[in-house]
Amino acid sequence: MTDASTDDTPDILSPEVVKNTLYLIDGSGYIFRAYHALPPMNRGDGTPVNAVFGFSAMLMKLVEEIDAQHLAVIFDSARETFRNEIYPAYKAQRPEPPEDLRPQFSIIRDAVRAFNVPSIEMPGFEADDLIATYAKEARAKGMDVVIVSSDKDLMQLVRDGVTMLDPIKNRPIGPDEVMEKFGVAPDKVVDVQSLAGDSVDNVPGVPGIGVKTAAQLITDYGDLETLLARATEIKQPKRRESLIEYAEQARISRELVKLRDDVPLEVSVDQLEVKDPEHATLLSFFEENNFKRLVARLQALEVQEGEAPSSLGMAAEIAPSETAYETVVEEADLKRWIAAAMEAGTVAVDTETTSLNAMSAKLVGISLSVEAGKACYIPVGHGAGDGADQGNLLDAPTERPKQIDKKRALELLKPMLEDSSVLKVGHNMKYDWLIFRRHGIEVAPVDDSMLISYVLEGGLHGHGMDELAELHLDHKTIPFKEVAGSGKDQVTFDKVPLDKATEYAAEDADITGRLHRLLKPRLRESHVLTLYETVERPLVPIIGEMERAGIKVDREVLADLSKDFARRMGEYELDIYKLAGxxxxxxxxxxxGEILFDELGLQGGKKGKTGAYATGAEVLEALATQHDLPAKILEWRQLAKLxxxxxxxxxxxxxxxxGRVHTAFAMxxxxxxxxxxxxxxxxxxxxxxxxxxxxRRAFVAEKGHRLLSVDYSQIELRIVADIGGIEALRQAFRDGIDIHAMTASQVFGVPLDQMDPMxxxxxxxxxxxxxxxxxxxxxxxxxGVEQGEAAAYIRAYFERYPGIRDYMDRAKAEAKKQGYVTTLFGRRCHVPGITDKxxxxxxxxxxxxxxxxxxxxxxxxxKRAMIRLPAALEKASLKARMxxxxxxxxxxEVPEAEIEKTSALVREVMEGATRPVLELSVPLVAEAGVGDDWEAAH
DNA sequence: TCTTTCACG
DNA sequence: GACGTACGTGAAAGAG
Structure with a gap:
């Protein structure tokens, strides 16, 4: 924890007071240097990113190596500053930034946000003035200051407790370096610059005097004013004349060069306290910009940080003492919330709709939360929504409360929801992702508190928000029934009054954010962060797209089937009643049960714990020898089910x-x-x-397309062969022989070429x-054999393959010891009953x-295959949809002309899905089938 | 709302 | 020797 402000006991363990250092990064200066220092780089979409990379790498280095307590990036604001009033030509001839640098400015601001570092700029002042002011304020508070820049204009600030750091050469700049550059101590730099001027910035100085001469003069005379006053004493005639003639110009130059340290700060030094970056946001930002090296470094850092001690008790950021929920109906308020989300870099988001089905739901409102206990609800579809409600004019008009127009609200939210430097947290984010996707917004990057809970505690309990709020936050959420009613009185959310809707919806976003803050850090502690980041989270948009695609179902085929089934059920019913009496x-x-066992007197009826006879398929099959009725029932049941x-x-x-069927995949x-x-x-x-x-024949492909089904052959047995270490089984899979026949031959001693079906x-x-x-x-x-016989088979099997028994014992022991077992990819499957009496x-x-x-x-x-497939298809310019x-x-669903290529690609990706993390000791085999319908594709 | 049955991997 | 059984799901229907 970096925050020691709540701890009022003095630090007696450390002999010296902890050095508190403020790092001030000269953002604008760095951008230009990085741009010129680094070779051109482009990310996937062609945007140049070399300066962004340099900037990100520099920030990353600071995060990795430097123990800063306070940190800020300072940018120049508009080009006009107070200096232009003093001297209009100041920096006037500066060329426009190069074409391929310009798009990088805003991405660099995204980078700063992704790092969760404050970024400061102020109109009318240069970054250098802000840096000077912050440096002064920090020194006044006893802090040390490091200015991350190599800009000579900042060297005047170097003094006791204030140093500079050249971020590209990675070397400190202290008094010695300043002396080397200007020939004087830092406190005389301004005087030297006033005389020497600066052609780049259009600081005039005194003609004929350069840095060398200026330094000598200042050394001789002490400072600028003294020099100007005694200019007549100077021996060299040209120099003397110049100094006398251009004295005023030297004074103006001084005004230009001297940095202001009295800028009215909007953000205080204390507010620059370092906050840990949200790794997911950073990761997503790096990935979007194709910064592979930084991704690797970030992951290394995560491992290094390892088991961070968790705080005792619950911090206010998770359990606030009170809540404030706001209904947002004005654009200005919405903009304020969006700005807060951008500023924070993380925002909890929830949508309210008219249905649990994401593909048919209508958007009713959106809630946001940036910090615990605070949230807003933005209604956009309350009252008669979308003109869908075509109630006649005589009806009482549906109350349509004041709210921001839906299109407008989404237009305002879209940049934030798609901003790679702002992490959007949802609970069951796939649902909200789909809702936004249907409105043309691709939310990214995302985190999902439900999935975080799932990878942490899958098998222990459910992962619904209400359940988790109760479990982790000791908070009972408002039941949906309470706002929307229940039973026949239940209404859709668009009919809920805004005040009630706000209480409900804002709470959801608030709770989501709080669960996220509580659970996210546990991912690393529990060693499931990689599983979450590489499997579960990336799956959100993948499965979202699958659900959105849906599948075409032929209603004619089903209607005909239904009729046929009904007719035949009717026939069976007549037979059945006759047989039953x-x-x-x-x-x-x-x-x-009563008919079969009490009235017809059939033998073998068994009553279950509810006192009813069992009549399952197995029972009825056994009864078929005694009576004709059970077989008829079975036939009828099959038809009824279908x-x-x-x-x-x-x-x-x-x-x-x-016109398609959109299933919901529960993650x-x-x-x-x-x-x-x-x-x-x-x-x-x-x-x-x-x-x-x-x-199955009713599941069909769209016109011009066919269905491609690819399935793993015997994947679970292959995994058994691998993790059970069964060499004979492994070899059989490598050789591609019939695995069941092979087992039969080994366990029962029948030669393969004499294998009988039984x-x-x-x-x-x-x-x-x-x-x-x-x-x-x-x-x-x-x-259907005696238990003793079955037990003998098992014994024979274990004797032949002792590795299986070992695996089983390992699994049981692991579950007993830890309460969970793990998959090859580190997923934890909790088995709570393992200690049951x-x-x-x-x-x-x-x-x-x-x-x-x-x-x-x-x-x-x-799942790994699914994550890769859409990208692989896209890369191969194939239009198939999963x-x-x-x-x-x-x-x-594959365009007819692309079947062969798609089939080969899908198989390749599926068969290689364990790589590069893992190489199984058996090959994975995926088999493909193609057809106009799902049955034919099998 | 719970139980039974049955569809799938 | 208990105890009641293959693992993982979701949906429809009847029972209460």
């Missing part, structure tokens, strides 16, 4: 604006790192039965069982501990 609700497991869950609901989910829902999908769930579209695959099936079941944390009971059930629950947790690293590593790998992810499969 009466009509009943076939969809009711309770009624069905009709209600898929055929009918998918049609309802087609977005009327896009923080699973305990293993997988995504989940909802509204609709596209990850459980039927594929295993012929009847079910008919649903033996292979057993081996396949064992292989899957391994992934799930095998148990004799589970395997027996899967294979209840042996069943503990065994369950142990199986989770075994499965999670396998499933989770596979999830990491496909639409869906189904755990080990990615689905693309």
């Amino acid at each position: 009466r009509e009943f609700n076939i969809g009711s497991p309770k009624q069905l 009709k209600s869950t898929y055929a009918d609901t998918l049609v309802e989910q087609i977005n009327p604006e896009t 923080a829902a699973t305990s293993t790192g997988r995504l989940s999908s909802s509204d609709p769930n596209v990850q459980n579209i039927p594929v295993r039965t012929e009847e079910g695959r008919r649903i 033996t292979r099936r057993k081996a396949k079941a064992i292989n899957f069982g391994i992934i799930y944390g095998i148990s004799g009971f589970g395997l027996a059930r899967q294979l 209840n042996p069943a629950r503990r065994a369950f947790a142990e199986r989770q501990a075994i499965n999670a690293p396998i499933q989770g590593t596979a999830a990491d790998i496909i 639409l869906l992810q189904v755990h080990d499969e990615l689905l693309f």
Whole structure:
């Protein structure tokens, strides 16, 4: 902690008072020097950035090496200053900055912001005057001053406690160096300059007198006034005449050269206290400008800083004592909030809309928070929004409160939301990202407090804002119901009055910011910062784009299917009632159980804990030998499921604006790192039965396009072979042989060329069982054999592959010791039940501990591929869009002419997705399929 | 709101 | 020897 102001006990541990130093960086001077010193550099979009790079590298060095307590970058403001009033020609002939330097000025100001360093400028004064004033103020407070510049005009400021530092040669400039340059001590520099003048700045001086002569004269006479007064004594006639004739010009020059140290400061020295930069902002800034070396240095710094001690108790920046929420309805107020966000470099953002579905939601308002306890709400769509509400004129007019026009508000917010030096923090940022994206704004860079929580504590609890606020901040958020009502009285957010809306919405931004401040530092402490920065966070816009793309669903196909299913269900119903002896609700497991076991008297009925008979598919299949009814029920159920869950609901989910279906991928829902999908769930579209695959045919490609499906072959078993260290399995994967047959041959001793399907099936079941944390009971059930027999298989398997057993023991021990297991990419999967007293629950947790690293590593790998794919496609000028992810499969919509190239590229990226972080001991294989619909692409 | 069932990897 | 079981999800429907 740099802030010692709250600590009133004297520092008795340190023998000397801690040196407090103010670093003043001459920003304007540095820009020109860096520009000329560095070879031309361009970033991705062609913008020249050599001066930006030099500037950033210099700041980085200061951050890395220097223990400054106070720091500021000082810039020249407009070209006109008070000096022009004294002498209009001053700096008048300066050329315009070069073409390829001009665009760099504003980027350098972004850089300063990204470093979280104050930047100071003031109209009417040069940077040098501000530096002089700050130096004086700082000295008055007993601070040392380092001026980061090599500008000779600043050398007059060097004195006890004030030194300069040449940022390019990286050498200090003290009295000796000044003496070398001007031939006099720093306090006489002004006098020398007044005489010698400066052709670059148009300081006239005295003709015929240069620095050398001036220094000698000043040394001889003491100072300028004395010299001018005694000019007649000078022996050299020319020099004497000049000094007499141009005495006044020398005095004017003095005015020009002498720096003002009485500039009225708007920002005090105390306010220049160093704040740690937000690494994510910096990283994003470096990446945007293609500063690879700085990215590496920043990451090295992160490692170095390592386990920073966390503060005891909760600081006011996380738990303020009171809150102030503001409704913003005036442009001036909005501009003030935007300026505050730019100034701070980090802002929490939240959007309020009419729906949880980001692709159909209408934007109603935006909230911002820059510091804890303070937030604003900017309504933009309250009351009758968008003219969509076409209520007739006789109805009571919908109240439309005063608010900033939506377009105007977004226009004002856009530069800040897209500014690479301002970090936008959201909770479930993908949602807000999508809302803004639909309004033509690409929010970047972003942080997501939900994802931060997810990588820190995935598996321990949910990551919704309300839950986290309660857990971490001991704060109960306003329930949505309280502002929008519930049940039939519930209204959309645009109908909520502004005062209530502000309390709710501003709180969300406030809490988001506070969670971010609390949780972000823990990423590094918990060693999941890299996972967050390289996997989860970059995925936000990637998945956002996938959701925005959606997939075309053919409503005709589904409508026909629905009719067909309905007709056949009707036929089954007649049969079923006849066989049952009466009509009943076939969809009711309770009624069905009573029919089967009580009325028809079938054997083997088992009641669950709720007292109802179990009637699941397994039970009904077993009953099929006793009666014709169970088989009919199973048929009916399949149709009912397909009709209600898929055929009918998918049609309802087609977005009327896009004509496509836009799923929502949940990024923080699973305990293993997988995504989940909802509204609709596209990850459980039927594929295993012929009847079910008919649903898949409704997922089609746009005209002129085809669907490309690429999936990892056996990715989880490959991971098992790798982390279990099973050499035989690894070799089998390298050789590309049938892995289940190979297992069967090794475990059951059947030669490969004599493999029978039954033996292979057993081996396949064992292989899957391994992934799930095998148990004799589970395997027996899967294979339909006695538990003893299954246990024998497992024993044989472990004997053949002892590495598996070792892995399982390791996983269990790791979970027990730490409460979590980790994937190959460092994701933590928490297994809270591992210490449960209840042996069943503990065994369950142990199986989770075994499965999670396998499933989770596979999830990491496909996520890494997803992050790279859009960029790889773009680079290859391919227009394919990534639409869906189904755990080990990615689905693309590809222009017909680009199928081959796209397919090859996607496979290449997917197969190389572990690199360069990791090289598995087995190859990853991705297989591609193409078709006009999703079934055909499989 | 909880439970059961079943669709997927 | 307990305990109740393969791992991870989401949606629809019935039950209450």
